[in-house]
Amino acid sequence: MRPRVVCGIAAAVALFATACGSGGGGSASITAQPAPTAGYPVTVADCAGKETTIAKAPTRIVTSNAASLEMLLQLGAGDRVIGTGFPPGKGTLPSALAEQGAKVPVLGDKAVPKEKLLGSGADLYVDTFGAMPMMGGGATGPSEAEFAAAGIQHVYLLSTACAGTPKAAKAPRTDLAGIEDDIRRLGAVTGTAARAEELVTGMEKRIGEVRTALAGVPEDRRPSYFVFDFDAGTKQPVAVCGRQVANAVITQAGARNVFTDCDADFKPGSWEDVVAKNPDWIQLSVRNRGSEEATRKAYDDAEAFLRSFPATQGLKAVQEGRFVRLGSEVTTIAGVRNADAVRQIAATVHPDLVKNGQ
Incomplete structure (x- = not known):
């Protein structure tokens, strides 16, 4: 049987990890459930085009951080995840996934240490970060030869893993096709392809409704938009650039990222740059604090800073x-x-055209 080929791009978004705590699941254990058998082998490529063939459904999965963990939970493969790095902070996961996500053992508050990853007993490692030094301590992650010796196959969330690398597309990211490809790719790898299609169909429906509503809005009437990452610090703002997922979210929502021409995913900026852009809208971007009250206070603090600075x-x-x-x-x-973020932004900046942003 000829392997199915599922292709895409790869890279590192460590921004999410800066807010993650222990996730409350450090000592829990999960028993792997029987995995599907149909649809194999599956072949996937990394950022450089190197292919990995998955011969059968993985039964013991480790994730590099909460992003890949959440995607697997959404796909219904969460019962096969035996550990994660950069665990989700309290309140980060959707409520329907929070209980299961909290049971996933935490193998590293930041990156999973190399020795712990290789000794985890995993048969698959889903990596959000791509080829780069493992964060925390400066050590490098396992080589592909070491992964192979430990019986661990290594795949990536390609939509995030290559955004900051020379291999990434130079043009700004303007749609969510790469994210949808990642969902389908993980669905193929884990034998949950039908669920992946359900998720992608739901995303496309929500985004399509927004796109239709905004079809008559010309480019010059789309408001300029700045993402203020309050948790990254106030001394120097971080520019969310054209290669970043957020640029696609903003574009699909009918706005114009003021830093879309920045050829990177993230880049240190300056308040002078922001003032020169004078955005029409500012997103107060904060991490979930674990409760509505605490998160609301974080938004209030971010707004108060901008009003007083x-x-x-x-x-x-x-x-x-x-x-x-x-x-x-x-x-x-x-x-x-x-997709929900697209609708919420669109409903806020185009309230006469898009309703029900929540």
Whole structure:
């Protein structure tokens, strides 16, 4: 039988990880369930085009961080995840997935240490980060030869893993096709392809409704938009650039990312740059704090900073109170909920055309 080929791109979004705690599941254990047998072998490629063939459904999966963990939970393969790095912080996962996600053992509060990963007993490692030094301690991750010796196959979330690499497409990312491809790819790898199609169909329906509603809005009437990552610090803003997932979310929502021409995923910026752009709207982007009250306070603090900081007090968006309160997790991290973020932004910046942003 000829392997099915599922292709795409790869890379590193560590931004999500900066807010993650222990996830409350460090000592829990999960018993792997029987995996599907149909639809194999499946062949997937990494950022450089190197192919890996998955001969059968994995039964013991380790994820590099909460982004790939959430995607597997959404696919219904969460019962086969035996460990994760960069675990989701309290309140980060959707409520329907939170209990199961909390049971996943935490193998590293940041990156999974090399020795622990190789000794985990995993047969598959799903990597959001791509080829780069493992974060925390400066050590490098396992080589592909070491993965093979340990019996672990190594695949990537390609939509995030290559965004900051030389192999990434130079043009700004303007749609969610790469994220949808990742969902389908993981569905093929884990034998949950039917569920993957359900998720993608739901995303396309929500995004398609927004696209139809905004079809008559010309480019010059689409408001400019700045993502203020409050948790990344206030001394120096982080520019969310054209290669980042958020650029696609913003574009699909009928707005124009003020840093879309920045040829990277993220890049250190300056308040002078933001002032020069004078955005029409500012997203107050914060991590979920684990409760509505705490998260609301974080949004309030972010808004209060912009209203009191001399460099930003006079910005159009600040003066007119044009703020979008939307979490980092659904904006800058690849996942099913990117489609919900598109609708929420669109409903806020185009309220006469798009309804029900929640």
